[in-house]
Amino acid sequence: MGEVIGIGAAPKRKEDQRFLTGRGNYVSDIKRPGMTAGVFVRSPHGHAVLRGIDKSAALASPGVMAVLTGDDVKADGLGGLPCGWGISDAKGVPMKEPPFPMLAQGKVRFVGDMVAFVIAETPEQANAGAELLNIDYEVLPSVVGVLEAVRPDAPQLFDDVPNNICCDWELGDKAAVETAFKKAAHVAKLSLVNNRLIGNPMEPRAAIAEYEPGTDRFTLWTTSQFPHVVRFLMGALVLNIPQHKLRVVAPDVGGGFGVKQFHYGEEAVITWAAKRVHRPVKWVASRSEGYVSDRHGRDHVTEAELALDENGKFLAFRVNTLANMGGYLSTFGPNIPTNLYAPLLGGVYTTPAIYCNVKVVFTNTVPVDAYRGAGRPEATFVLERMVDVAASEMGIDRVEIRRRNMIPKEAYPYQTPVLVQYDSGDPMGCLDGALVTADVKNFGVRKAASASKGKFRGLGYSTYVEACGLAPSRFAGRLGARGGLYESATVRVHPTGQVTVMIGTHNHGQGHETTFAQIVSDKLGVAFENVDIVFGDTDRVQFGMGTYGSRSLVVGGAALSKATDKVIAKGKKIASHLLEAAEVDIQFESGKFSVAGTDRMKTFEEIAGAAYVPHNYPLEVLEPGLEEQAYYDPVNFTYPGGCHIAEVEVDPETGTVTLVNYTAVDDVGTVINPMIVEGQLHGGIVQGVGQALFENAVYDEGSGQLLSGSLMDYCMPRADHLPMMKVATHSTLCTHTPMGVKGCGEVGTIGSPAAVINAVVDALSHLGVTHVDMPATPNRIWRLLQNASLPVAAE
Amino acid sequence: MTVQISFTLNGRPTTVEVEPATLVAELLREQLNLTGTHIGCDTSQCGACVVHLNGLPVKSCTLLAPALDGAPLLTIEGLQGAPGSNQMHPMQEAFREHHGLQCGFCTPGMLMTAIALATEKPDLTEADVRHGLEGNICRCTGYQNIVVSVMAGAAAMNAAKGE
Numbered sequence: 001m002g003e004v005i006g007i008g009a010a011p012k013r014k015e016d017q018r019f020l021t022g023r024g025n026y027v028s029d030i031k032r033p034g035m036t037a038g039v040f041v042r043s044p045h046g047h048a049v050l051r052g053i054d055k056s057a058a059l060a061s062p063g064v065m066a067v068l069t070g071d072d073v074k075a076d077g078l079g080g081l082p083c084g085w086g087i088s089d090a091k092g093v094p095m096k097e098p099p100f101p102m103l104a105q106g107k108v109r110f111v112g113d114m115v116a117f118v119i120a121e122t123p124e125q126a127n128a129g130a131e132l133l134n135i136d137y138e139v140l141p142s143v144v145g146v147l148e149a150v151r152p153d154a155p156q157l158f159d160d161v162p163n164n165i166c167c168d169w170e171l172g173d174k175a176a177v178e179t180a181f182k183k184a185a186h187v188a189k190l191s192l193v194n195n196r197l198i199g200n201p202m203e204p205r206a207a208i209a210e211y212e213p214g215t216d217r218f219t220l221w222t223t224s225q226f227p228h229v230v231r232f233l234m235g236a237l238v239l240n241i242p243q244h245k246l247r248v249v250a251p252d253v254g255g256g257f258g259v260k261q262f263h264y265g266e267e268a269v270i271t272w273a274a275k276r277v278h279r280p281v282k283w284v285a286s287r288s289e290g291y292v293s294d295r296h297g298r299d300h301v302t303e304a305e306l307a308l309d310e311n312g313k314f315l316a317f318r319v320n321t322l323a324n325m326g327g328y329l330s331t332f333g334p335n336i337p338t339n340l341y342a343p344l345l346g347g348v349y350t351t352p353a354i355y356c357n358v359k360v361v362f363t364n365t366v367p368v369d370a371y372r373g374a375g376r377p378e379a380t381f382v383l384e385r386m387v388d389v390a391a392s393e394m395g396i397d398r399v400e401i402r403r404r405n406m407i408p409k410e411a412y413p414y415q416t417p418v419l420v421q422y423d424s425g426d427p428m429g430c431l432d433g434a435l436v437t438a439d440v441k442n443f444g445v446r447k448a449a450s451a452s453k454g455k456f457r458g459l460g461y462s463t464y465v466e467a468c469g470l471a472p473s474r475f476a477g478r479l480g481a482r483g484g485l486y487e488s489a490t491v492r493v494h495p496t497g498q499v500t501v502m503i504g505t506h507n508h509g510q511g512h513e514t515t516f517a518q519i520v521s522d523k524l525g526v527a528f529e530n531v532d533i534v535f536g537d538t539d540r541v542q543f544g545m546g547t548y549g550s551r552s553l554v555v556g557g558a559a560l561s562k563a564t565d566k567v568i569a570k571g572k573k574i575a576s577h578l579l580e581a582a583e584v585d586i587q588f589e590s591g592k593f594s595v596a597g598t599d600r601m602k603t604f605e606e607i608a609g610a611a612y613v614p615h616n617y618p619l620e621v622l623e624p625g626l627e628e629q630a631y632y633d634p635v636n637f638t639y640p641g642g643c644h645i646a647e648v649e650v651d652p653e654t655g656t657v658t659l660v661n662y663t664a665v666d667d668v669g670t671v672i673n674p675m676i677v678e679g680q681l682h683g684g685i686v687q688g689v690g691q692a693l694f695e696n697a698v699y700d701e702g703s704g705q706l707l708s709g710s711l712m713d714y715c716m717p718r719a720d721h722l723p724m725m726k727v728a729t730h731s732t733l734c735t736h737t738p739m740g741v742k743g744c745g746e747v748g749t750i751g752s753p754a755a756v757i758n759a760v761v762d763a764l765s766h767l768g769v770t771h772v773d774m775p776a777t778p779n780r781i782w783r784l785l786q787n788a789s790l791p792v793a794a795e
Numbered sequence: 796m797t798v799q800i801s802f803t804l805n806g807r808p809t810t811v812e813v814e815p816a817t818l819v820a821e822l823l824r825e826q827l828n829l830t831g832t833h834i835g836c837d838t839s840q841c842g843a844c845v846v847h848l849n850g851l852p853v854k855s856c857t858l859l860a861p862a863l864d865g866a867p868l869l870t871i872e873g874l875q876g877a878p879g880s881n882q883m884h885p886m887q888e889a890f891r892e893h894h895g896l897q898c899g900f901c902t903p904g905m906l907m908t909a910i911a912l913a914t915e916k917p918d919l920t921e922a923d924v925r926h927g928l929e930g931n932i933c934r935c936t937g938y939q940n941i942v943v944s945v946m947a948g949a950a951a952m953n954a955a956k957g958e
Contacts, residue, residue: 012891019899020887022831022871026900029830202835202843202934203900254833254900255934287836509898509935679894682937711840711932719928719938724921748937 002527004591005518007739010675011528013514015507024252027206027221032280035208036065038270039126040283041116041133042292043108046142046364046704047155050104050115054134058118061132063125065277068117068269070105078102078272081265081328082237084229085335086480087167087360095167095360098158100328102238102265102272108137109157109327110364111704112292117269119277123284142364142704146301146322149363157327157362164362166325167334171342172355172418177307180316180353184307188390194378195774196299196324196697197690198291198714199371201508203254205294206284207267209274217245220271224250225261225506226546229483231538233263233331239272246271250536253508257687258370259294260508261548262331266293288710296697297371299324300337300378306386312396314405316353319345319382323360326367333369334360339479340375340467346416347383348427348465348641349405354418364704370548372687373466373749380464381774384754388461388761389770398758399440402431402463413735420467422639424732427463430665433730434643438663443647456650457660458763462755465641468743469554472634486633487551488543489559491520491567493626495612497605498530501563504544505556506536510745511676512552516560518672519739523564525591525604542629550743553672554638554734561738562630571607573622578602578610638734638742642666644685644751646759655782657693657760662725664751669734669742677744681727684748690717691749692756696775715775764788802863805873811860819855819863820844823870831871831903835932842931845904845911846870852911854930871903874910885955886910886948895944897935905931905941913949917956921946 005011018024055067080099088094099105104115116133120126143149143157149164157164181187207222218241224230227248235246253260266283274281285293301322307315323337342356391401407414409426416422435441443459450457470476473484490502499520507513517531534540544556568588575593576583585596594601602610611626647661664681671677694715698707708714733740753774760776761769767788772780797812804827813822823829823846834856835843844856847869874884886909889895896902905928912927913919919927924945925938933941 013894015899016891016896017881017883019896019902020883020890020906021875022829022903024831024899026830026833028834029824031828200932200934201900202841202898202932203833204835252899254835255898257934287838287841511897675894679897679936679940682939683897683935684937686937687934710838711836712838716840716932716934717938718932719942720922720925722925722938724942725937725939 002529004521004525005528006522007518007672009518010673011514011518013511014517015511015513026203026252026254027208027223028284030208030221032208032210035280035282036119036121036277037123037126038273038281038283039118039123039130040114040266041118041130043104043111043113043115045108045137045139046111046144047140048108048137049140050106050108051136051138053116057132057134058129061125061129063121064118064129066119066273067133068103068273069115070101070103073102074105079238081263081268082233083329083333084331084482086482087169087334087338088480089168090170095334096161097329098161102268110366111706112366113327114265117273119273119281142702144363144365144699144701144704146324146361146363148701149361150322150359157364161362166329166360166362168359169338170357173353174355176353177316177318177355181307184315185310186308186394188306188308188386188393190304190386190389190771192302192382192385192771193773194298194300194302194381195691197297197371197695198697199257199259199294199297200716201255201257201259204285204287204290205260205266207270208280208282209271210280211275211278217247218271218274219247219249220267221249221251222267223253223260225256225508225548227506227536228504228538228544229546230263230267234268234271238268247539250506253506256508256547257372258297258374258548262295262369291709292366292706295330295369296326296366297368298378299368302382304382304386306390308390308394312394312401312404314349314351317345317351319356321358323358324365324368325360325362326365327362328367330367330369333367335480336370336375337378341379343419344376344379344465344467345383346418347380348407348463350407352417365699372684373746374549376466376746377688377750377753380462380750381754384462384464384758385771388758392765392770398461399435402461403428420637422465423636423735425465425639425641425667426730426732427641430641430643430667430730431463433665433728434645434663437665437726437728438645438661440645450649454652456652456763458648458650458759458761460646460755460757460759460762462644462751462758464751465639466746466750467637468550468640468746469634469638469737470549470551472636484633485545486631487545487555487559488629488631489556489563490542490627490629491563493567493608495609497526497608499524499526500532500534501560502534502541503556503560504541504546505552506547508547510547510552510680511673515553515672515676516557519557519560520564523561524567550745553741554737554743555632555634557741558634558738559630559632562632563628566628566630567626570626570628574607574611575602577618577622635736638669638737640666640668640742640744640747642747642751644755646755648756648759648763650760650763650781652785655778655785657776657781659689659693659756660723662723664725664727664748665730666744666747667731667742668729668744668747669731670740671729671731672741677729678727680744681748682725684746685725685752686717686722688749688752689722689756692753692774692776694775798861800861800864802865803867805869813860815859815861817860819846819858819860822860823855829870829872833900833903835900840932841901842908843901843904845907845931847907847911852908871906874906885951886913889948889951890944893940893944893947895936895941901931901933905933909945909948912945913952917949917953919946919949
């Protein structure tokens with residue numbers, strides 16, 4: 001008999017045994033009888049007319065079974081990839097939404113755009129066949145940067161999208177902001193770039209598709225964060241497969257970070273191909289292939305202005321952003337730099353007026369979509385850099401200016417001027433905690449010690465809020481979402497009292513098998529080891545929207561909590577029958593149903609057993625069985641937030657920035673498993689540190705070639721880049737989620753880039769440096785120091 | 796054309812026919828169905844494929860299968876205690892104890908590197924561990940708990956040796 005493990009405990013993870021022993025089951029590990037191998041042939045050009053494809057040599061190559069192209073897609077009457085979120089400009093004019101074909105038709109629009117799919121007996125034969133395809137391209141000039149793409153003479157990606165602008169979007173009260181700027185004692189300005197990132201989950205994307213003629217059913221195994229959504233988008237909207245004839249399985253998935261959230265053309269092509277060749281087809285991306293086909297993240301160019309009164313109080317904030325969409329609209333592409341960005345520009349401050357204009361722009365680059373944090377790190381970066389610039393220009397201490405403008409704890413719920421209403425929070429409490437943990441009061445001593453070695457030390461703050469728990473369907477629907485964003489859970493109690501949970505979220509490293517089991521163990525009083533969590537298979541799990549936007553615990557956990565409440569309610573009915581007592585007199589506590597005020601009781605196991613052995617049951621009022629399902633749609637987003645403090649040391653000889661200390665105090669609401677929360681915070685912080693110091697997807701303007709096209713050229717954070725971080729939680733409870741949870745998956749990535757860059761600027765401020773764009777690579781810093789024309793090396 | 800190679804795989808004599816261009820990672824995964832060794836990149840940067848050849852850690856995605864001939868090879872599947880049991884190596888236990896993994900994809904390579912580090916230098920410092928893990932990328936954990944796990948695993952390996 002195992003132990004009940006409750007909320008707030010930190011049991012070791014259920015999923016670890018299989019991962020530690022090499023027994024995980026990732027898509028690339030799966031083999032199917034008669035399996036063939038597929039290879040995608042991708043455009044080597046950023047922008048080109050596709051004049052024709054000669055398949056004959058490839059088809060004659062040994063082992064090659066088929067070569068599929070855009071013409072075959074057209075001949076089969078198949079749809080393009082749908083965009084899941086439609087946005088409109090201020091006048092209500094919908095965004096330009098050009099088709100996104102599964103395989104290129106007429107034109108290719110980025111290096112990596114899919115042109116053909118070659119299927120052969122083995123991967124080697126498919127590769128050899130792919131080499132023999134004769135593709136006639138008429139190469140066109142590429143445009144990869146947003147500033148260049150909106151110029152009148154820029155190459156045009158789509159004939160009916162003038163200036164490559166998909167949508168000219170805005171939010172906020174423009175007139176109120178203008179009025180406030182006229183009254184301002186000081187206006188701080190900042191231009192910045194939010195660098196393009198590549199998600200790099202360690203498991204490359206992969207898919208296997210199979211068609212069974214006997215049942216007319218398709219199965220797709222795919223590296224996905226949301227298999228039900230893939231089933232819906234691909235089945236209903238791309239391939240016209242009836243939902244009940246399509247099974248999508250996302251087994252163990254080796255990291256997602258948003259990159260595996262979207263419906264990709266590869267999934268549709270491979271599923272379609274499996275029926276055409278009547279054999280299972282497998283495709284596994286190489287890392288380099290992932291670089292030109294996994295959706296990228298961020299990529300903004302921004303001009304921001306902050307108006308302040310003479311005391312440093314923020315009066316108004318104005319932000320103009322150009323956001324890169326890449327060559328096509330990915331699943332949630334247009335939503336990220338608009339709805340998930342502008343509403344967070346209030347941050348944790350009381351700024352009364354905010355206006356944001358976002359031009360969403362097509363370029364000849366990999367499509368951009370949600371990447372860990374998605375829109376919210378970009379908002380935090382602009383705001384927290386802006387606050388530092390304003391503080392420096394007005395001669396106000398950076399902590400003091402934050403305090404003067406922070407929303408006090410007692411002012412919650414707090415309505416911002418940009419749509420969202422924060423339900424709870426305590427930014428000042430997080431800041432106070434972080435100041436102590438980071439030992440800010442002794443920073444001067446450490447800075448002097450660095451100076452004595454000829455190094456510059458800097459301290460950087462980032463106080464932030466995010467909108468998590470995507471999302472309230474009603475709210476999302478008003479903002480253009482084309483689907484609901486609720487979650488579902490089924491709690492199946494077996495006759496023995498053991499429990500299987502079927503949940504619509506997806507676990508790809510977040511530890512859901514453990515956290516969700518704790519919730520069930522806690523609520524039902526059953527042993528932790530007697531709870532199994534099932535996810536990632538549309539044939540086993542009723543429905544779900546998957547895992548992204550820190551929604552699993554917030555929305556999925558709430559559905560699970562509701563379903564367990566229904567199990568308890570049904571259990572009380574069964575207990576009232578068995579104990580011959582009125583239902584209102586039945587109490588449930590610590591796994592026991594008892595009659596109030598008596599010692600008569602039945603254990604959870606006894607009730608479960610009785611539910612399936614309905615002898616003498618009042619069947620007219622009580623059904624047998626003990627299985628309950630709940631769907632949960634939240635009333636609001638949740639608003640995790642916190643304060644991050646980074647401390648860096650810059651070597652002026654080389655320009656190298658070393659992160660020497662990192663502190664994070666985050667408000668994530670109720671903590672179900674502190675060990676897992678801490679792990680999520682660590683991982684998120686390092687992804688943000690990666691953006692700040694190392695990572696950058698670099699394109700060559702004109703040719704559209706991705707220059708950082710492999711792990712050799714794209715600098716990922718490694719173990720020796722990092723210090724031991726100090727993370728803690730300072731939680732206020734969410735007022736509208738059943739357990740008070742807020743979500744923790746993205747907080748690290750949202751808080752950290754601004755903290756690190758603010759620290760780098762602080763370290764160099766004595767040289768007149770006021771801004772450093774990300775990533776703060778040694779080359780960039782060294783050049784900055786040379787241009788500063790000031791004494792660099794300490795004497 | 797294939798060649799025949801014989802080697803010791805996780806303690807068992809093994810003979811296979813391979814194409815000379817087959818990589819060890821492919822041989823393990825495709826031919827021998829040992830899918831615990833993962834392939835995370837194509838430039839030998841990520842370390843998800845680390846195995847021990849002649850007792851030393853190597854990246855099996857850039858090693859040709861014929862190089863195995865006559866040598867002992869240890870993979871993640873060879874680490875556990877009794878076959879079929881859930882008994883784990885002290886380093887595996889340490890990773891579990893200290894939450895040194897999240898999605899689990901880089902984990903087999905991390906463990907193989909970690910065991911080699913601890914074997915080579917029993918009194919590992921944090922700096923040694925961070926430096927020693929430079930060839931293994933993890934995107935999930937931020938490395939902090941991996942570093943803690945490796946140090947604890949090394950201590951446990953030392954303690955086991957002393958018994």
